[in-house]
Amino acid sequence: MTSTTATAPTLEVRALSKRYGARAAVDALSFSCSPGTVTGFLGPNGAGKSTTLRILTGLAEADEGMALIGGRRYRALEHPARTVGVMLDARALHGGRTGIETLRLTARTLGMPRDRAEEVLETVGLEQAATKRVGGYSYGMRQRLGIGVALMGDPSVLVLDEPANGLDPEGIRWMRRLLRSFADAGGIVLLSSHQLREVEATVDRLVVISEGRLVREGPLEELTAVTGTRVAALDQAALRRALDAHGIAFELRAGGELAVSLAPEDMGRLALREQLVLTSLGAGAGTGLEEVFFALTGHEEPSADEPAPAL
Amino acid sequence: MRPDIDLRAFLDTRGAKILLTLSLLAVAGFAALGGLIQPALVPDRTADLEMTFFVISLPLTLIIPALTVWITAGEWSDGSIQITLLQRPGRLAVLTSKAIAALVVFVALAAVSIGLAAASTWIGGELIGEGAVLSSIEGVLTTQLANLGATFLFSLAMGMLLQSTVLGLVAAIGIPFVIGTASNLAMAFGSQTLADVIAAVDLTGASLALANGEAGAFELLPMVLLVLLPAALGTQRWRHREIG
Numbered sequence: 001m002t003s004t005t006a007t008a009p010t011l012e013v014r015a016l017s018k019r020y021g022a023r024a025a026v027d028a029l030s031f032s033c034s035p036g037t038v039t040g041f042l043g044p045n046g047a048g049k050s051t052t053l054r055i056l057t058g059l060a061e062a063d064e065g066m067a068l069i070g071g072r073r074y075r076a077l078e079h080p081a082r083t084v085g086v087m088l089d090a091r092a093l094h095g096g097r098t099g100i101e102t103l104r105l106t107a108r109t110l111g112m113p114r115d116r117a118e119e120v121l122e123t124v125g126l127e128q129a130a131t132k133r134v135g136g137y138s139y140g141m142r143q144r145l146g147i148g149v150a151l152m153g154d155p156s157v158l159v160l161d162e163p164a165n166g167l168d169p170e171g172i173r174w175m176r177r178l179l180r181s182f183a184d185a186g187g188i189v190l191l192s193s194h195q196l197r198e199v200e201a202t203v204d205r206l207v208v209i210s211e212g213r214l215v216r217e218g219p220l221e222e223l224t225a226v227t228g229t230r231v232a233a234l235d236q237a238a239l240r241r242a243l244d245a246h247g248i249a250f251e252l253r254a255g256g257e258l259a260v261s262l263a264p265e266d267m268g269r270l271a272l273r274e275q276l277v278l279t280s281l282g283a284g285a286g287t288g289l290e291e292v293f294f295a296l297t298g299h300e301e302p303s304a305d306e307p308a309p310a311l
Numbered sequence: 312m313r314p315d316i317d318l319r320a321f322l323d324t325r326g327a328k329i330l331l332t333l334s335l336l337a338v339a340g341f342a343a344l345g346g347l348i349q350p351a352l353v354p355d356r357t358a359d360l361e362m363t364f365f366v367i368s369l370p371l372t373l374i375i376p377a378l379t380v381w382i383t384a385g386e387w388s389d390g391s392i393q394i395t396l397l398q399r400p401g402r403l404a405v406l407t408s409k410a411i412a413a414l415v416v417f418v419a420l421a422a423v424s425i426g427l428a429a430a431s432t433w434i435g436g437e438l439i440g441e442g443a444v445l446s447s448i449e450g451v452l453t454t455q456l457a458n459l460g461a462t463f464l465f466s467l468a469m470g471m472l473l474q475s476t477v478l479g480l481v482a483a484i485g486i487p488f489v490i491g492t493a494s495n496l497a498m499a500f501g502s503q504t505l506a507d508v509i510a511a512v513d514l515t516g517a518s519l520a521l522a523n524g525e526a527g528a529f530e531l532l533p534m535v536l537l538v539l540l541p542a543a544l545g546t547q548r549w550r551h552r553e554i555g
Contacts, residue, residue: 050555054553054554054555057397058396058397058400059393059396059397059553059554059555060553060554060555061551061553074400075400075401077400080397080398080400081397081398081399086397088393088397088555089390089393089555091390092390092391092392092393092394093391093394094320094324094386094389094391094394095389096324096325096326096327097323097324097325101323105316105319105320105323106394106398108316108319109313109316109398109399110398133325149394
Protein backbone atom coordinates (compact mmCIF):
# COMPACT_ATOMS: atom_id res chain seq x y z
CA MET A 1 0.00 0.00 0.00
CA THR A 2 0.97 3.58 -0.34
CA SER A 3 2.78 5.32 2.46
CA THR A 4 1.47 8.77 1.68
CA THR A 5 2.21 11.30 4.37
CA ALA A 6 0.44 14.44 5.47
CA THR A 7 2.91 16.57 3.51
CA ALA A 8 1.12 16.24 0.17
CA PRO A 9 1.40 19.39 -1.92
CA THR A 10 -1.70 21.37 -2.79
CA LEU A 11 -3.18 20.93 -6.24
CA GLU A 12 -4.29 24.20 -7.73
CA VAL A 13 -5.86 25.21 -11.02
CA ARG A 14 -5.68 28.97 -11.62
CA ALA A 15 -7.69 30.78 -14.30
CA LEU A 16 -7.00 27.95 -16.74
CA SER A 17 -8.15 28.45 -20.33
CA LYS A 18 -7.75 26.33 -23.40
CA ARG A 19 -9.32 26.89 -26.81
CA TYR A 20 -9.58 24.57 -29.78
CA GLY A 21 -10.34 26.87 -32.67
CA ALA A 22 -13.37 28.94 -31.75
CA ARG A 23 -14.46 26.57 -28.99
CA ALA A 24 -13.36 27.15 -25.42
CA ALA A 25 -12.67 23.71 -23.94
CA VAL A 26 -11.68 25.24 -20.61
CA ASP A 27 -12.63 28.79 -19.72
CA ALA A 28 -11.00 30.60 -16.80
CA LEU A 29 -11.31 27.54 -14.59
CA SER A 30 -10.04 27.77 -11.03
CA PHE A 31 -10.24 25.32 -8.17
CA SER A 32 -7.97 23.67 -5.66
CA CYS A 33 -7.64 20.40 -3.77
CA SER A 34 -6.15 20.05 -0.32
CA PRO A 35 -4.31 17.16 1.32
CA GLY A 36 -6.54 14.57 2.92
CA THR A 37 -9.40 14.98 0.47
CA VAL A 38 -10.95 13.01 -2.35
CA THR A 39 -12.31 15.49 -4.88
CA GLY A 40 -14.79 14.46 -7.53
CA PHE A 41 -14.37 16.31 -10.81
CA LEU A 42 -17.71 16.28 -12.60
CA GLY A 43 -19.17 17.69 -15.75
CA PRO A 44 -21.11 16.62 -18.81
CA ASN A 45 -19.38 15.20 -21.87
CA GLY A 46 -17.25 17.88 -23.46
CA ALA A 47 -17.25 20.00 -20.30
CA GLY A 48 -13.47 20.16 -20.29
CA LYS A 49 -12.62 17.60 -17.58
CA SER A 50 -10.17 15.56 -19.61
CA THR A 51 -8.57 18.66 -21.11
CA THR A 52 -8.05 20.06 -17.62
CA LEU A 53 -6.52 16.79 -16.40
CA ARG A 54 -4.26 16.63 -19.46
CA ILE A 55 -3.04 20.19 -18.88
CA LEU A 56 -2.57 19.42 -15.18
CA THR A 57 -0.35 16.46 -16.04
CA GLY A 58 1.67 18.13 -18.79
CA LEU A 59 0.13 16.27 -21.71
CA ALA A 60 -1.37 19.45 -23.16
CA GLU A 61 -0.50 23.12 -22.89
CA ALA A 62 -2.83 25.81 -21.55
CA ASP A 63 -3.47 28.97 -23.52
CA GLU A 64 -3.81 30.93 -20.30
CA GLY A 65 -3.60 30.27 -16.60
CA MET A 66 -1.80 27.41 -14.96
CA ALA A 67 -2.27 24.12 -13.18
CA LEU A 68 0.11 23.62 -10.30
CA ILE A 69 1.05 20.87 -7.92
CA GLY A 70 2.87 22.14 -4.87
CA GLY A 71 3.25 25.47 -6.66
CA ARG A 72 4.95 23.98 -9.72
CA ARG A 73 3.81 22.78 -13.10
CA TYR A 74 3.84 19.00 -13.57
CA ARG A 75 6.68 19.13 -16.06
CA ALA A 76 8.76 21.23 -13.67
CA LEU A 77 8.45 18.78 -10.77
CA GLU A 78 11.69 17.08 -9.89
CA HIS A 79 10.18 13.59 -9.80
CA PRO A 80 6.70 14.07 -11.28
CA ALA A 81 5.59 10.45 -11.25
CA ARG A 82 6.81 10.07 -7.66
CA THR A 83 4.79 13.10 -6.64
CA VAL A 84 1.66 12.62 -8.74
CA GLY A 85 0.25 9.24 -9.69
CA VAL A 86 -1.80 9.58 -12.87
CA MET A 87 -4.18 7.24 -14.63
CA LEU A 88 -5.98 8.93 -17.49
CA ASP A 89 -6.59 6.11 -19.96
CA ALA A 90 -6.01 2.45 -19.13
CA ARG A 91 -6.00 1.68 -22.86
CA ALA A 92 -2.64 3.47 -23.05
CA LEU A 93 -0.97 0.54 -21.29
CA HIS A 94 1.01 -1.45 -23.84
CA GLY A 95 -0.87 -4.63 -24.73
CA GLY A 96 2.30 -6.53 -25.63
CA ARG A 97 3.71 -6.62 -22.11
CA THR A 98 2.61 -8.72 -19.20
CA GLY A 99 1.21 -7.07 -16.10
CA ILE A 100 4.35 -7.68 -14.07
CA GLU A 101 6.60 -6.48 -16.92
CA THR A 102 4.57 -3.28 -17.10
CA LEU A 103 5.04 -2.65 -13.39
CA ARG A 104 8.72 -3.61 -13.41
CA LEU A 105 9.38 -1.25 -16.30
CA THR A 106 7.53 1.49 -14.42
CA ALA A 107 9.53 0.75 -11.25
CA ARG A 108 12.76 0.99 -13.21
CA THR A 109 11.69 4.22 -14.91
CA LEU A 110 10.79 5.82 -11.60
CA GLY A 111 13.85 4.53 -9.80
CA MET A 112 11.84 2.36 -7.43
CA PRO A 113 13.12 -0.98 -6.11
CA ARG A 114 12.32 -3.97 -8.32
CA ASP A 115 10.23 -5.70 -5.64
CA ARG A 116 7.92 -2.67 -5.57
CA ALA A 117 6.34 -4.14 -8.72
CA GLU A 118 5.24 -7.29 -6.89
CA GLU A 119 4.02 -5.21 -3.96
CA VAL A 120 1.86 -3.02 -6.22
CA LEU A 121 0.62 -6.02 -8.16
CA GLU A 122 -0.69 -7.42 -4.89
CA THR A 123 -2.22 -4.07 -3.93
CA VAL A 124 -4.23 -3.94 -7.15
CA GLY A 125 -5.20 -7.61 -6.89
CA LEU A 126 -3.66 -8.83 -10.12
CA GLU A 127 -1.31 -11.50 -8.78
CA GLN A 128 -3.14 -14.20 -10.74
CA ALA A 129 -2.75 -12.26 -13.98
CA ALA A 130 0.89 -11.23 -13.43
CA THR A 131 2.28 -13.12 -16.41
CA LYS A 132 -0.68 -12.56 -18.68
CA ARG A 133 -0.27 -10.02 -21.48
CA VAL A 134 -2.11 -6.76 -20.92
CA GLY A 135 -3.69 -7.16 -24.35
CA GLY A 136 -5.62 -10.09 -22.88
CA TYR A 137 -6.83 -8.17 -19.82
CA SER A 138 -10.42 -7.11 -19.40
CA TYR A 139 -11.03 -3.37 -19.17
CA GLY A 140 -11.46 -3.64 -15.42
CA MET A 141 -8.12 -5.44 -15.08
CA ARG A 142 -6.49 -2.72 -17.16
CA GLN A 143 -7.99 -0.13 -14.86
CA ARG A 144 -6.50 -1.93 -11.87
CA LEU A 145 -3.11 -2.12 -13.58
CA GLY A 146 -3.37 1.55 -14.54
CA ILE A 147 -4.02 2.44 -10.91
CA GLY A 148 -1.06 0.24 -10.01
CA VAL A 149 1.16 2.18 -12.41
CA ALA A 150 -0.11 5.40 -10.82
CA LEU A 151 0.70 4.10 -7.33
CA MET A 152 4.14 2.77 -8.27
CA GLY A 153 6.08 5.90 -7.33
CA ASP A 154 4.37 6.12 -3.93
CA PRO A 155 2.94 9.54 -4.83
CA SER A 156 1.19 12.00 -2.56
CA VAL A 157 -1.31 13.07 -5.24
CA LEU A 158 -3.51 10.84 -7.38
CA VAL A 159 -5.19 12.09 -10.55
CA LEU A 160 -7.58 9.55 -12.02
CA ASP A 161 -9.88 9.82 -15.02
CA GLU A 162 -12.87 7.49 -14.82
CA PRO A 163 -11.15 5.00 -12.48
CA ALA A 164 -14.33 2.99 -11.84
CA ASN A 165 -14.99 2.27 -15.50
CA GLY A 166 -15.09 -1.44 -16.18
CA LEU A 167 -14.71 -2.42 -12.54
CA ASP A 168 -17.11 -4.96 -11.11
CA PRO A 169 -18.88 -4.18 -7.80
CA GLU A 170 -16.09 -5.78 -5.80
CA GLY A 171 -13.56 -3.78 -7.80
CA ILE A 172 -15.45 -0.57 -7.16
CA ARG A 173 -15.51 -1.29 -3.42
CA TRP A 174 -11.79 -2.00 -3.58
CA MET A 175 -11.12 1.27 -5.36
CA ARG A 176 -13.29 3.22 -2.94
CA ARG A 177 -11.34 1.81 0.03
CA LEU A 178 -8.03 2.45 -1.72
CA LEU A 179 -8.81 6.10 -2.45
CA ARG A 180 -10.24 6.68 0.99
CA SER A 181 -7.19 5.26 2.72
CA PHE A 182 -4.93 7.23 0.37
CA ALA A 183 -6.66 10.48 1.33
CA ASP A 184 -6.85 9.54 5.00
CA ALA A 185 -3.07 9.13 4.91
CA GLY A 186 -2.81 12.77 3.87
CA GLY A 187 -2.88 12.38 0.11
CA ILE A 188 -4.87 14.28 -2.48
CA VAL A 189 -7.18 12.45 -4.86
CA LEU A 190 -8.73 14.17 -7.86
CA LEU A 191 -10.98 11.91 -9.85
CA SER A 192 -13.40 12.38 -12.65
CA SER A 193 -16.11 9.80 -13.10
CA HIS A 194 -19.18 8.97 -15.10
CA GLN A 195 -20.60 7.03 -12.20
CA LEU A 196 -22.27 9.56 -9.95
CA ARG A 197 -23.31 7.06 -7.30
CA GLU A 198 -19.72 5.89 -6.98
CA VAL A 199 -18.53 9.47 -6.80
CA GLU A 200 -21.08 10.18 -4.11
CA ALA A 201 -19.86 7.20 -2.12
CA THR A 202 -16.19 8.04 -2.51
CA VAL A 203 -15.55 11.76 -2.59
CA ASP A 204 -15.77 14.40 0.10
CA ARG A 205 -15.47 17.42 -2.17
CA LEU A 206 -16.88 18.24 -5.58
CA VAL A 207 -15.77 20.40 -8.45
CA VAL A 208 -18.54 20.68 -11.04
CA ILE A 209 -17.82 22.23 -14.42
CA SER A 210 -19.92 22.84 -17.49
CA GLU A 211 -18.79 24.19 -20.85
CA GLY A 212 -15.32 24.65 -19.47
CA ARG A 213 -16.41 26.86 -16.59
CA LEU A 214 -16.59 26.19 -12.89
CA VAL A 215 -20.21 25.76 -11.80
CA ARG A 216 -19.75 24.82 -8.17
CA GLU A 217 -16.97 23.76 -5.83
CA GLY A 218 -17.39 22.63 -2.27
CA PRO A 219 -17.89 19.82 0.21
CA LEU A 220 -20.20 17.03 -0.91
CA GLU A 221 -22.51 17.46 2.10
CA GLU A 222 -22.95 21.13 1.34
CA LEU A 223 -23.85 20.53 -2.27
CA THR A 224 -26.19 17.65 -1.63
CA ALA A 225 -27.81 19.03 1.52
CA VAL A 226 -31.58 19.38 1.74
CA THR A 227 -32.15 22.50 -0.27
CA GLY A 228 -35.46 23.69 1.20
CA THR A 229 -38.38 23.75 -1.13
CA ARG A 230 -39.33 22.82 -4.64
CA VAL A 231 -41.57 25.38 -6.18
CA ALA A 232 -43.10 26.29 -9.53
CA ALA A 233 -45.35 29.20 -10.49
CA LEU A 234 -47.67 30.08 -13.30
CA ASP A 235 -45.31 32.94 -14.11
CA GLN A 236 -41.85 31.49 -13.60
CA ALA A 237 -40.12 34.71 -14.60
CA ALA A 238 -42.01 36.62 -11.92
CA LEU A 239 -41.12 33.95 -9.37
CA ARG A 240 -37.44 34.28 -10.22
CA ARG A 241 -37.62 38.08 -10.05
CA ALA A 242 -39.24 37.86 -6.64
CA LEU A 243 -36.59 35.47 -5.34
CA ASP A 244 -33.83 37.66 -6.72
CA ALA A 245 -35.39 40.73 -5.18
CA HIS A 246 -35.36 39.08 -1.76
CA GLY A 247 -31.87 37.69 -2.22
CA ILE A 248 -33.04 34.09 -1.97
CA ALA A 249 -30.86 31.48 -3.63
CA PHE A 250 -32.51 29.10 -6.06
CA GLU A 251 -31.53 26.53 -8.62
CA LEU A 252 -33.35 25.31 -11.68
CA ARG A 253 -34.46 21.71 -11.44
CA ALA A 254 -35.84 19.26 -13.94
CA GLY A 255 -39.38 20.03 -15.11
CA GLY A 256 -38.90 23.76 -14.67
CA GLU A 257 -39.19 23.67 -10.89
CA LEU A 258 -36.92 25.73 -8.74
CA ALA A 259 -35.16 24.49 -5.65
CA VAL A 260 -35.37 27.36 -3.18
CA SER A 261 -33.46 27.80 0.06
CA LEU A 262 -36.62 28.55 2.08
CA ALA A 263 -38.97 26.47 4.19
CA PRO A 264 -42.25 25.66 2.33
CA GLU A 265 -44.35 27.92 4.61
CA ASP A 266 -41.98 30.84 4.05
CA MET A 267 -42.14 30.24 0.32
CA GLY A 268 -45.93 30.27 0.54
CA ARG A 269 -45.87 33.60 2.43
CA LEU A 270 -43.52 35.08 -0.14
CA ALA A 271 -45.81 33.96 -2.99
CA LEU A 272 -48.78 35.55 -1.22
CA ARG A 273 -46.93 38.81 -0.73
CA GLU A 274 -45.78 38.89 -4.36
CA GLN A 275 -49.18 37.72 -5.61
CA LEU A 276 -47.75 34.73 -7.40
CA VAL A 277 -49.92 31.76 -8.41
CA LEU A 278 -47.98 28.64 -7.45
CA THR A 279 -48.50 25.47 -9.42
CA SER A 280 -46.47 23.30 -7.10
CA LEU A 281 -44.97 23.66 -3.67
CA GLY A 282 -43.32 21.05 -1.51
CA ALA A 283 -40.47 20.31 0.82
CA GLY A 284 -37.32 19.41 -1.04
CA ALA A 285 -36.22 15.86 -0.54
CA GLY A 286 -32.63 15.14 0.41
CA THR A 287 -30.89 16.02 -2.81
CA GLY A 288 -28.81 13.29 -4.39
CA LEU A 289 -25.65 14.01 -6.32
CA GLU A 290 -27.39 13.10 -9.54
CA GLU A 291 -30.04 15.79 -9.02
CA VAL A 292 -27.43 18.31 -7.98
CA PHE A 293 -25.42 17.49 -11.04
CA PHE A 294 -28.28 17.99 -13.45
CA ALA A 295 -29.36 21.15 -11.68
CA LEU A 296 -25.89 22.67 -11.67
CA THR A 297 -24.98 21.82 -15.23
CA GLY A 298 -28.35 22.74 -16.65
CA HIS A 299 -28.71 19.34 -18.28
CA GLU A 300 -32.04 17.58 -18.35
CA GLU A 301 -32.35 14.47 -16.24
CA PRO A 302 -32.80 11.43 -18.47
CA SER A 303 -36.16 9.74 -18.33
CA ALA A 304 -36.44 6.28 -16.82
CA ASP A 305 -36.30 4.49 -20.17
CA GLU A 306 -33.14 6.29 -21.23
CA PRO A 307 -29.76 4.79 -20.51
CA ALA A 308 -27.81 5.82 -17.41
CA PRO A 309 -26.20 9.23 -17.63
CA ALA A 310 -22.78 9.36 -19.22
CA LEU A 311 -21.30 12.46 -17.70
CA MET B 312 17.82 10.72 -20.92
CA ARG B 313 17.17 7.05 -20.36
CA PRO B 314 17.96 5.09 -23.54
CA ASP B 315 18.20 1.96 -21.39
CA ILE B 316 14.53 2.38 -20.50
CA ASP B 317 13.54 2.88 -24.13
CA LEU B 318 15.57 -0.14 -25.20
CA ARG B 319 13.96 -2.26 -22.55
CA ALA B 320 10.51 -0.87 -23.31
CA PHE B 321 11.05 -1.87 -26.92
CA LEU B 322 12.59 -5.27 -26.26
CA ASP B 323 10.10 -6.58 -23.71
CA THR B 324 7.08 -6.38 -25.98
CA ARG B 325 5.93 -9.47 -27.80
CA GLY B 326 5.80 -7.68 -31.15
CA ALA B 327 9.43 -6.58 -30.87
CA LYS B 328 10.56 -10.08 -29.92
CA ILE B 329 8.83 -11.49 -32.98
CA LEU B 330 10.22 -8.78 -35.25
CA LEU B 331 13.76 -9.20 -33.93
CA THR B 332 13.61 -12.98 -34.27
CA LEU B 333 12.37 -12.75 -37.84
CA SER B 334 14.99 -10.10 -38.61
CA LEU B 335 17.83 -12.22 -37.30
CA LEU B 336 16.53 -15.23 -39.21
CA ALA B 337 16.35 -13.15 -42.38
CA VAL B 338 19.87 -11.78 -41.89
CA ALA B 339 21.23 -15.27 -41.15
CA GLY B 340 19.40 -16.71 -44.15
CA PHE B 341 20.68 -14.05 -46.52
CA ALA B 342 24.18 -14.39 -45.03
CA ALA B 343 24.09 -18.11 -45.79
CA LEU B 344 22.72 -17.41 -49.23
CA GLY B 345 25.44 -14.87 -49.96
CA GLY B 346 28.42 -16.64 -48.41
CA LEU B 347 27.73 -20.31 -49.05
CA ILE B 348 26.28 -20.16 -52.54
CA GLN B 349 28.65 -17.51 -53.88
CA PRO B 350 31.51 -19.96 -54.72
CA ALA B 351 29.15 -21.93 -56.91
CA LEU B 352 28.15 -18.83 -58.88
CA VAL B 353 31.43 -16.96 -59.46
CA PRO B 354 34.05 -18.17 -61.97
CA ASP B 355 36.98 -18.28 -59.52
CA ARG B 356 34.87 -20.17 -56.92
CA THR B 357 35.69 -17.69 -54.16
CA ALA B 358 33.45 -15.93 -51.66
CA ASP B 359 33.79 -12.15 -51.32
CA LEU B 360 32.80 -10.51 -48.04
CA GLU B 361 31.51 -7.34 -49.71
CA MET B 362 29.26 -9.37 -52.02
CA THR B 363 27.93 -11.37 -49.07
CA PHE B 364 27.21 -8.17 -47.17
CA PHE B 365 25.53 -6.71 -50.24
CA VAL B 366 23.15 -9.71 -50.21
CA ILE B 367 22.49 -9.19 -46.49
CA SER B 368 21.79 -5.50 -47.08
CA LEU B 369 18.70 -6.43 -49.10
CA PRO B 370 16.65 -7.49 -46.03
CA LEU B 371 18.41 -4.86 -43.92
CA THR B 372 16.92 -2.06 -46.05
CA LEU B 373 13.53 -3.25 -44.77
CA ILE B 374 14.56 -4.33 -41.27
CA ILE B 375 16.33 -1.07 -40.37
CA PRO B 376 13.31 1.14 -41.19
CA ALA B 377 10.99 -1.28 -39.37
CA LEU B 378 13.05 -1.28 -36.16
CA THR B 379 13.96 2.41 -36.24
CA VAL B 380 10.43 3.65 -36.91
CA TRP B 381 9.03 1.25 -34.33
CA ILE B 382 11.40 2.46 -31.62
CA THR B 383 10.87 6.17 -32.33
CA ALA B 384 7.18 6.27 -33.29
CA GLY B 385 5.68 3.03 -31.97
CA GLU B 386 4.44 4.49 -28.70
CA TRP B 387 2.53 7.21 -30.54
CA SER B 388 0.72 4.59 -32.57
CA ASP B 389 -0.25 2.31 -29.69
CA GLY B 390 -1.01 5.19 -27.31
CA SER B 391 1.56 4.19 -24.69
CA ILE B 392 3.39 7.49 -25.22
CA GLN B 393 0.88 8.85 -22.68
CA ILE B 394 2.33 6.63 -19.95
CA THR B 395 5.90 7.42 -21.04
CA LEU B 396 5.40 11.18 -20.97
CA LEU B 397 3.58 11.05 -17.65
CA GLN B 398 6.56 9.26 -16.14
CA ARG B 399 9.19 11.21 -18.10
CA PRO B 400 7.69 14.58 -19.00
CA GLY B 401 10.90 15.94 -20.50
CA ARG B 402 9.86 15.45 -24.10
CA LEU B 403 13.17 16.34 -25.76
CA ALA B 404 14.98 13.99 -23.41
CA VAL B 405 12.58 11.17 -24.32
CA LEU B 406 13.02 11.86 -28.04
CA THR B 407 16.81 11.93 -27.75
CA SER B 408 16.71 8.82 -25.65
CA LYS B 409 14.65 6.98 -28.25
CA ALA B 410 17.00 8.12 -31.03
CA ILE B 411 19.96 6.76 -29.05
CA ALA B 412 18.10 3.48 -28.44
CA ALA B 413 17.42 3.20 -32.18
CA LEU B 414 21.09 3.93 -32.91
CA VAL B 415 22.18 1.20 -30.50
CA VAL B 416 19.88 -1.32 -32.20
CA PHE B 417 21.17 -0.21 -35.62
CA VAL B 418 24.82 -0.55 -34.59
CA ALA B 419 24.17 -3.95 -33.01
CA LEU B 420 22.33 -5.13 -36.10
CA ALA B 421 25.09 -3.88 -38.38
CA ALA B 422 27.73 -5.57 -36.22
CA VAL B 423 25.84 -8.88 -36.18
CA SER B 424 25.33 -8.63 -39.94
CA ILE B 425 29.02 -8.00 -40.59
CA GLY B 426 29.92 -10.89 -38.28
CA LEU B 427 27.49 -13.25 -40.00
CA ALA B 428 28.67 -12.07 -43.42
CA ALA B 429 32.31 -12.68 -42.48
CA ALA B 430 31.52 -16.13 -41.02
CA SER B 431 29.47 -17.30 -43.96
CA THR B 432 32.02 -15.87 -46.44
CA TRP B 433 34.81 -17.73 -44.69
CA ILE B 434 32.84 -20.98 -44.55
CA GLY B 435 31.71 -20.63 -48.15
CA GLY B 436 35.11 -19.63 -49.46
CA GLU B 437 37.45 -21.79 -47.41
CA LEU B 438 35.37 -24.90 -46.80
CA ILE B 439 33.24 -25.05 -49.93
CA GLY B 440 34.98 -22.90 -52.54
CA GLU B 441 38.51 -21.97 -53.48
CA GLY B 442 39.08 -19.23 -50.93
CA ALA B 443 37.48 -16.38 -49.03
CA VAL B 444 38.12 -12.73 -49.87
CA LEU B 445 37.90 -10.94 -46.56
CA SER B 446 40.07 -8.01 -47.56
CA SER B 447 37.01 -6.27 -49.01
CA ILE B 448 35.95 -5.42 -45.45
CA GLU B 449 36.96 -1.84 -46.26
CA GLY B 450 34.20 -1.65 -48.88
CA VAL B 451 31.74 -3.04 -46.34
CA LEU B 452 32.73 -0.47 -43.73
CA THR B 453 32.52 2.44 -46.16
CA THR B 454 30.15 1.98 -49.10
CA GLN B 455 27.80 -0.60 -47.63
CA LEU B 456 27.62 0.88 -44.16
CA ALA B 457 27.14 4.38 -45.58
CA ASN B 458 24.16 3.07 -47.53
CA LEU B 459 22.68 1.46 -44.42
CA GLY B 460 23.51 4.53 -42.35
CA ALA B 461 21.53 6.66 -44.79
CA THR B 462 18.63 4.25 -44.46
CA PHE B 463 18.83 4.53 -40.68
CA LEU B 464 18.99 8.32 -40.64
CA PHE B 465 16.09 8.70 -43.05
CA SER B 466 14.00 6.19 -41.08
CA LEU B 467 14.80 8.03 -37.85
CA ALA B 468 13.76 11.34 -39.40
CA MET B 469 10.50 9.84 -40.69
CA GLY B 470 9.71 8.30 -37.30
CA MET B 471 10.34 11.63 -35.60
CA LEU B 472 8.32 13.62 -38.11
CA LEU B 473 5.31 11.39 -38.67
CA GLN B 474 5.00 9.86 -35.17
CA SER B 475 3.09 6.95 -36.59
CA THR B 476 4.39 3.44 -37.23
CA VAL B 477 2.38 2.92 -40.40
CA LEU B 478 3.04 6.34 -41.94
CA GLY B 479 6.67 6.25 -40.85
CA LEU B 480 7.23 2.83 -42.42
CA VAL B 481 5.49 3.76 -45.65
CA ALA B 482 7.61 6.90 -45.93
CA ALA B 483 10.89 5.30 -44.82
CA ILE B 484 10.58 2.44 -47.29
CA GLY B 485 8.49 4.05 -50.01
CA ILE B 486 10.28 7.36 -50.57
CA PRO B 487 13.75 5.85 -51.24
CA PHE B 488 12.08 3.37 -53.61
CA VAL B 489 10.36 6.21 -55.48
CA ILE B 490 13.59 8.23 -55.62
CA GLY B 491 15.55 5.22 -56.88
CA THR B 492 12.97 4.54 -59.57
CA ALA B 493 12.84 8.20 -60.58
CA SER B 494 16.62 8.27 -60.76
CA ASN B 495 16.61 5.33 -63.18
CA LEU B 496 13.92 6.97 -65.28
CA ALA B 497 15.91 10.21 -65.41
CA MET B 498 18.89 8.27 -66.71
CA ALA B 499 16.70 6.45 -69.22
CA PHE B 500 15.22 9.72 -70.49
CA GLY B 501 18.59 11.46 -70.45
CA SER B 502 17.10 14.50 -68.75
CA GLN B 503 19.82 16.39 -66.90
CA THR B 504 17.35 18.73 -65.20
CA LEU B 505 15.34 15.82 -63.83
CA ALA B 506 18.55 14.06 -62.80
CA ASP B 507 19.69 17.16 -60.89
CA VAL B 508 16.35 17.48 -59.12
CA ILE B 509 16.43 13.84 -58.11
CA ALA B 510 20.07 14.06 -57.02
CA ALA B 511 19.00 16.79 -54.59
CA VAL B 512 16.91 14.22 -52.71
CA ASP B 513 18.98 11.09 -53.39
CA LEU B 514 20.25 10.33 -49.91
CA THR B 515 21.72 6.97 -50.94
CA GLY B 516 23.71 8.55 -53.77
CA ALA B 517 24.91 11.30 -51.46
CA SER B 518 25.96 8.83 -48.76
CA LEU B 519 27.91 6.77 -51.29
CA ALA B 520 29.65 9.90 -52.55
CA LEU B 521 30.43 10.79 -48.95
CA ALA B 522 31.79 7.31 -48.25
CA ASN B 523 33.98 7.44 -51.36
CA GLY B 524 35.32 10.85 -50.41
CA GLU B 525 33.73 12.47 -53.45
CA ALA B 526 31.08 14.50 -51.68
CA GLY B 527 30.78 18.21 -52.32
CA ALA B 528 28.41 20.83 -51.01
CA PHE B 529 25.62 19.53 -53.25
CA GLU B 530 25.70 16.13 -51.52
CA LEU B 531 24.74 17.85 -48.29
CA LEU B 532 21.43 18.89 -49.82
CA PRO B 533 19.76 15.43 -49.55
CA MET B 534 20.96 15.25 -45.97
CA VAL B 535 19.37 18.61 -45.23
CA LEU B 536 16.13 17.93 -47.10
CA LEU B 537 15.55 14.31 -46.08
CA VAL B 538 17.11 14.12 -42.64
CA LEU B 539 17.77 17.45 -40.92
CA LEU B 540 14.62 19.27 -42.01
CA PRO B 541 12.16 16.48 -41.15
CA ALA B 542 14.03 15.82 -37.91
CA ALA B 543 13.77 19.50 -36.94
CA LEU B 544 10.07 19.63 -37.80
CA GLY B 545 9.53 16.33 -35.99
CA THR B 546 11.30 17.64 -32.89
CA GLN B 547 9.08 20.70 -32.87
CA ARG B 548 5.98 18.55 -33.29
CA TRP B 549 7.19 16.16 -30.59
CA ARG B 550 7.58 19.04 -28.14
CA HIS B 551 4.07 20.38 -28.58
CA ARG B 552 1.83 17.54 -29.75
CA GLU B 553 -1.03 16.95 -27.36
CA ILE B 554 -1.65 13.52 -25.96
CA GLY B 555 -5.00 11.91 -25.49
